[in-house]
Amino acid sequence: MDRFTRNYSLLLGAILVAALFFWGQATTSDAGAGALDDVLTADAKLAGYPYQFRVRALRDGVAMISTPRSPDFPAYSFLQVIDPKLVGKAQDDPAMVAAQQALIDHQKRAMGLILAQPGVKSVAWELDVKWLADHGVHR
Template identity: 40%
Template sequence: MDFRVREINETLQSDHTLSDYPYTFRVLSLENGIAEVSSPRSAQMSAIQGLRILFPSLQNASAVSDEMMSAQEELARVQSRAGQLVSEQEDVNQVRWVLDEKWLSSYGVYVQ
């Protein structure tokens, strides 16, 4: 399956929408038709916290500011695109989003 994971990740990397975004969505594993895909947000980590890492200019932006709302919409659009590309693979039946704790820890953010 590692080969398939690499193939799907190459598909993600070759997509212009995804390659232009500052976060790299990637398949972590593919087992029994379930693809685990990395994400900078989850129930444990709000989109706003992730966006402040992705876009340092949002560090002091209000959660309800136009800039933050626009960034959240863009993240949702790009993540949806990643999910679509992964779910289109014939051997993928389900996409499961997984918080990218390794990426977060590289910015000094640790999730418990």
């Protein structure tokens, strides 16, 4: 084997090893997130809610959970998507207040279930822009 072929083979081997390492890291994180996501989908109360909270990632003990609300996208807007009867209602309307409380209760339940799992130190929330877009909402 000539010098060029040997060096080329070593370089390709190093790239392959690095790619496998990073793929393994991502798979481990996804596997942990998948197991946590199973906890959420197995919960009857959460399963009955129109929005399904999902664990997107688990890194260094922080579980990233999807949410339909954020400071940039208020719950008020999301609730009108899942319940058309709320369209046009004021934020202080009793039906809207009840819907907001139901969302808060479900989000807290999702967080509590995940925080109770081994290896989870905290929860971070990530706006679910894909779900919103799939339901015709564009921020």
